[in-house]
Amino acid sequence: xxxxxxxxxxxxxEFLQLSxxxxxxxxxxxxxxxxxxxxxxxxxTDVRNLSAAYVDEADTHLSRQFVADLGASQVINIKxxxxxxxxxxxLLDVGLISIGIAVPDDFDRRVIERDRQAVQxxxxxxxxxxxxxxxQLSALPVxxxxxxxxxxxxxxxxxxxxxxxxxxxxxxxxxxxxxxxLTMTMVLFTAVAIVREKERGNLELLINTPIKTPxxxxxxxxxxxIIGLLQVVIIFTVGCYLFKVFIRGSELxxxxxxxxxxxxxxxxxxxxxxLVQTQFQxxxxxxxxxxxxxxxxxxxxxxxxxxxxxxTIAEVLPLTHFNRLIRGIVLRGADIDSxxxxxxxxxxxxxxxxxLAIARFSKRLD
Amino acid sequence: MVxxxxxxxxxxxxxxxxxxxxxxLSRRFGSLVAVNNVDLQIPAGTIYGFxxxxxSGKSTTIRMLCxxxxxxxGSATVMGLDTRKQSEVLKQKIGYMTQRFSLFEDLTxxxxxxxxxxxxxxxxxxxKTRVAQLIEEFNLSKQLKQRAGTLSGGQKQRLALAVAIxxxxxxxxxxxxxxxxxxxxRRDFWEILFDLAAQGTTILVSTHYMDEAARCHxxxxxxxxxxxxxxxxxxLGESISLNVFEVVAEDxxxxxxxxxxxxxxxxxxxxxVSLRVLIPKDVEGGLQLVTSTLAHAGVHAEVEKVFPDLxxxxxxxxxxxxxxxAA
Ligand SMILES: Nc1ncnc2c1ncn2[C@@H]1O[C@H](COP(=O)(O)OP(=O)(O)OP(=O)(O)O)[C@@H](O)[C@H]1O
Ligand SMILES: [Mg+2]
Numbered sequence: 001x002x003x004x005x006x007x008x009x010x011x012x013x014e015f016l017q018l019s020x021x022x023x024x025x026x027x028x029x030x031x032x033x034x035x036x037x038x039x040x041x042x043x044x045t046d047v048r049n050l051s052a053a054y055v056d057e058a059d060t061h062l063s064r065q066f067v068a069d070l071g072a073s074q075v076i077n078i079k080x081x082x083x084x085x086x087x088x089x090x091l092l093d094v095g096l097i098s099i100g101i102a103v104p105d106d107f108d109r110r111v112i113e114r115d116r117q118a119v120q121x122x123x124x125x126x127x128x129x130x131x132x133x134x135x136q137l138s139a140l141p142v143x144x145x146x147x148x149x150x151x152x153x154x155x156x157x158x159x160x161x162x163x164x165x166x167x168x169x170x171x172x173x174x175x176x177x178x179x180x181x182l183t184m185t186m187v188l189f190t191a192v193a194i195v196r197e198k199e200r201g202n203l204e205l206l207i208n209t210p211i212k213t214p215x216x217x218x219x220x221x222x223x224x225x226i227i228g229l230l231q232v233v234i235i236f237t238v239g240c241y242l243f244k245v246f247i248r249g250s251e252l253x254x255x256x257x258x259x260x261x262x263x264x265x266x267x268x269x270x271x272x273x274x275l276v277q278t279q280f281q282x283x284x285x286x287x288x289x290x291x292x293x294x295x296x297x298x299x300x301x302x303x304x305x306x307x308x309x310x311x312t313i314a315e316v317l318p319l320t321h322f323n324r325l326i327r328g329i330v331l332r333g334a335d336i337d338s339x340x341x342x343x344x345x346x347x348x349x350x351x352x353x354x355x356l357a358i359a360r361f362s363k364r365l366d
Numbered sequence: 367m368v369x370x371x372x373x374x375x376x377x378x379x380x381x382x383x384x385x386x387x388x389x390x391l392s393r394r395f396g397s398l399v400a401v402n403n404v405d406l407q408i409p410a411g412t413i414y415g416f417x418x419x420x421x422s423g424k425s426t427t428i429r430m431l432c433x434x435x436x437x438x439x440g441s442a443t444v445m446g447l448d449t450r451k452q453s454e455v456l457k458q459k460i461g462y463m464t465q466r467f468s469l470f471e472d473l474t475x476x477x478x479x480x481x482x483x484x485x486x487x488x489x490x491x492x493x494k495t496r497v498a499q500l501i502e503e504f505n506l507s508k509q510l511k512q513r514a515g516t517l518s519g520g521q522k523q524r525l526a527l528a529v530a531i532x533x534x535x536x537x538x539x540x541x542x543x544x545x546x547x548x549x550x551x552r553r554d555f556w557e558i559l560f561d562l563a564a565q566g567t568t569i570l571v572s573t574h575y576m577d578e579a580a581r582c583h584x585x586x587x588x589x590x591x592x593x594x595x596x597x598x599x600x601x602l603g604e605s606i607s608l609n610v611f612e613v614v615a616e617d618x619x620x621x622x623x624x625x626x627x628x629x630x631x632x633x634x635x636x637x638x639v640s641l642r643v644l645i646p647k648d649v650e651g652g653l654q655l656v657t658s659t660l661a662h663a664g665v666h667a668e669v670e671k672v673f674p675d676l677x678x679x680x681x682x683x684x685x686x687x688x689x690x691x692a693a
Binding site: 001002005006008009010012013016017020021200201202204205206207208209210211363364365366 | 429432433464466470471472477487
């Protein structure tokens with residue numbers, strides 16, 4: 001009973017302080033929105049409208065058809081036709097185009113006999129994304145609508161795109177971003193919440209009261225859990241309206257895994273607060289956690305493509321497990337039960353972190 | 367009336383009980399010895415002062431007695447509880463006003479009081495009445511909705527004391543509680559302390575001010591972590607091995623220069639037109655020495671032997687330690 005009174009007292013105090021701290025309050029709503037806009041609109045890995053030019057030395061019905069098809073794909077935006085390959089190279093050199101298409105004069109013969117490459121793509125290879133696009137283009141089939149010829153399929157492989165047929169980055173980014181934003185804000189908020197009291201001298205008063213360490217920690221965590229869940233709701237609402245990313249699985253599952261993930265991050269924040277002395281150090285420590293989380297968790301790069309060493313580190317990070325869970329639920333409509341290992345990993349992380357934080361937090365000044 | 371009598375009786379009965387006791391209490395920070403082998407015996411219901419210059423270890427000692435710092439050596443018991451092992455039980459019974467304002471500056475006065483009353487888990491009814499009572503007693507009703515950070519120095523100190531006694535502690539540790547308070551408010555503040563002591567609260571207060579130290583029932587003078595003297599202000603005055611002479615001179619500067627030639631004089635302090643001259647007791651004919659020196663220099667002055675005040679004691683024990691203290 002007394003414990004409850006004390007926990008509620010701390011919670012109420014945290015809410016009051018939060019409501020008066022405009023900067024933090026702005027960050028709670030602002031960070032999700034800004035990040036969502038940034039990743040959703042600006043950082044767009046589905047490339048469209050790369051500027052291109054072409055030279056068509058064949059100038060046959062088939063070659064014209066081919067160039068028109070490329071243009072219609074919308075991946076490239078054909079700006080001009082030039083007379084020679086040299087001109088294409090010049091345009092590439094000065095950076096006016098990213099891709100040059102060279103159709104040789106014996107294009108028709110090459111397509112039919114298939115003994116040599118029919119078309120040359122000149123690419124600015126310094127940008128791996130453009131290089132990827134070129135590879136994608138090279139797999140594009142050449143259509144033969146000439147009656148006289150049968151319709152052999154020129155490309156040998158077909159890619160079938162599951163879950164995201166329109167290849168929109170947002171579909172992958174939005175659920176991934178939930179985890180990144182929560183890692184960023186939750187770790188930082190709790191770490192700072194305690195260190196700030198250390199710096200302002202409030203802690204010397206608090207530790208001289210009969211409040212117990214777990215009561216203090218719980219009272220600090222609960223308000224931020226609510227704030228974290230609020231952020232999750234904001235992100236998915238905006239994601240739904242602006243980027244048409246819908247939750248295929250159950251909303252309750254989303255909230256459940258978010259809850260465990262938030263608690264894990266808050267516990268980590270508390271642990272950090274017991275290790276550092278100043279708010280600045282707390283911030284540095286939070287970014288020290290954030291960076292590997294972003295890079296290794298599968299948010300930026302596919303997990304399976306990473307070296308084993310990096311994968312091992314990634315398995316320790318809560319964001320890795322959360323990404324699997326949330327992508328599973330949101331994109332594939334998966335059930336929590338099928339991913340219990342990741343949920344368990346988050347739970348274990350949280351318990352370890354909070355236990356260490358409570359053990360390390362001392363009601364003494366020495 | 368009946369109640370008042372019982373209180374006084376209780377106080378008399380408790381007067382012999384030692385509630386704060388320390389033996390060989392020491393604390394080092396790296397190579398620095400902040401508190402060195404301090405012994406304390408403080409009876410219930412007294413106002414006990416810690417007088418000492420900056421860095422003399424007042425705050426460190428108070429923190430050890432609260433159980434906030436672990437002693438490097440020695441031990442302390444407060445209300446019979448060991449400050450090392452039983453600090454959690456102790457916290458319910460003591461109040462501590464930190465030297466630095468430690469309430470939440472972004473909460474209002476009312477919110478701060480309510481928060482602390484909840485942290486001490488007082489009953490709902492008690493919370494209400496106690497907070498209302500303290501607001502009234504400490505004259506804070508006009509500032510209720512004001513953020514604590516925007517209070518004036520004196521208001522902050524009143525709020526901090528109100529918070530420290532909110533749960534009716536039997537022992538109160540006040541670390542320089544009046545450092546930012548004007549003389550009038552300081553007197554009011556001390557009125558409250560005397561009231562609390564009359565009700566049986568034991569108060570340990572640290573200070574730089576001599577006038578405050580003089581109000582304490584008993585005090586300890588700390589210097590560089592060592593307790594160099596203790597006792598009541600009267601006892602302390604008697605204990606020093608120096609005689610104090612007050613010299614009121616027409617030309618105090620000239621008087622000071624002439625007296626400074628005398629090797630036997632251990633200290634001269636100028637207070638406006640008067641000088642306080644300290645001469646060791648074992649120097650024969652101190653009064654004679656002063657008057658003749660002044661006459662020789664042609665300075666007209668009245669010289670009088672006076673009872674040492676705390677400032678004299680302070681100068682005596684901190685400047686010429688350990689010779690300055692009577693054995
Ligand atoms: N946490 C600490 N780490 C290192 N040194 C400390 C620490 N706390 C206190 N000290 C040192 O111990 C000595 C005593 O400090 P303390 O704060 O007890 O002095 P004080 O008598 O309260 O002084 P003031 O009147 O200035 O408040 C000082 O030299 C101080 O620098
Ligand atoms: Mg101090």
